[in-house]
Amino acid sequence: MRRILGAGIVAGVIGLCGWLPLAASAHGFAGKRFFPATLSIDDPAVGPEVDILFGHTKESNDDGTPTIANTTELEFSQLLTPRFGLSIGTEYDNFLPAGEAPQRGFNNLELGAKYLALVNARHEAMISFGLDAEFGGTGARAVSDSFSTISPAVFFGKGFGDLPASFKYLRPVAITGAIAPNFTTSGAEPDSLDWGFTFQYNLQYLQSFVKDVGLSAPFDHIIPVVETPMSTCLGAGCGGQTTGTINPGLIWFGRYGQIGLEATIPVNQRSGNHVGVLVQLHLYLDDLFPHSIGKPLFQ
Secondary structure (H helix, E strand, C coil): CCCCCCHHHHHHHHHHHCCCCCCCCCCCEECCEECCCCCCCCCCCCCCEEEEEEEEEEEECCCCCEEEEEEEEEEEEEEEECCEEEEEEEEEEEEEECCCCCEEEECCEEEEEEEEEEEECCCCEEEEEEEEEEECCCCCCCCCCCCCEEEEEEEEEEECCCCCHHHHHHCCEEEEEEEEEEEECCCCCCCEEEEEEEEEECHHHHHHHHCCCCCCCCHHHEEEEEECCEEEECCCCCCCCEEEEEEEEEEEECCCEEEEEEEEEECCHHHCCCCEEEEEEEEEHHHHCCCCCCCCCCC
16 A cells, blocks of 8 residues: 656656557456566555565664564455455554553554556556555554545556567566655645655566476566665655665465565665565455455446
C-alpha cells in the first residue's frame, strides 16, 4: 500500500512502451512477463491478494535513543471488476527504545483503490493508477499519526523481452516503478513525494523463453530484485530532502503465492545508520480460490 504523476512523465512512459491496450491473461502478467508483488514498492498489477510483510531494523528517536523497530504489515485486496480493485490494510508496530517502555499497537487503517489502465503484451508493459488513504486517529496513539494522508499514485512496469537476439540475456530484465505525492490533513506536517523503482531478473523467464540453462526447483522460480523506495519532503522547512533505502533481495514465486526476502540499506544519514530486513508472504487468491473470493465481484 505503498501509494499525480505529471502528464509529461505519463506520456513519456506510454511513448517508451509503444502502447497497445491488450488484456492480460492473469493478474501480474503482460504477455509472457510476470510482475511479482515486490516488497517495498507497489507493483502495477491488480488482483485479489493477501500480503503479509515483516520488517526489522534499528532506528534512532529524535533524542538519539536507539530503538529496535519490528513491523508487520497486513493487506487484503479484492477485485470489483477484472481491472479495478480495492484494498484494506494496517500495520502492527512494536518499537523497543533502549531503557524505555515498549511502544506497540496497530497503526492507522489504510484503504486503497487501483485501476489497471493499460497492458501491452507484445512489449511486456503495464500501467495502473491508484489512490490510497490513511485515516488518522484510527490506530494506537503510541505508534500512529493523528492526521490523515491522501496519496494518488501511478504504477508502471516494463519487461525487456522485446530486445533483439543480440541482447537475449537481458530479456529477463524488468523494471517497475511508482510515484505518489502524499497530501496530509495537518498544516504542521509537510506533504511529501514517494517514488522508486525495482530492477528484476526473472530466472524462470530466462529458462523458459531465452535459454534452458539447467536450473531446477526452486531456483527456476527465483527473481533477484533491487528496490529503491525513496521519499522527498515537499515542505518549506525540508523541501528537497530525500530519505530512502536500497533493498537487494530475492523473490520466489509459485502457483499459489510467493515469498520474498530483502535487506534495507539506508541511502544517507537522514535515512538511518543500520541495515534492516524485510520478509514477505504473499498469497494469490485468484489461484487459491478461483470460484469464490478469487473472482471479481462484477465481471
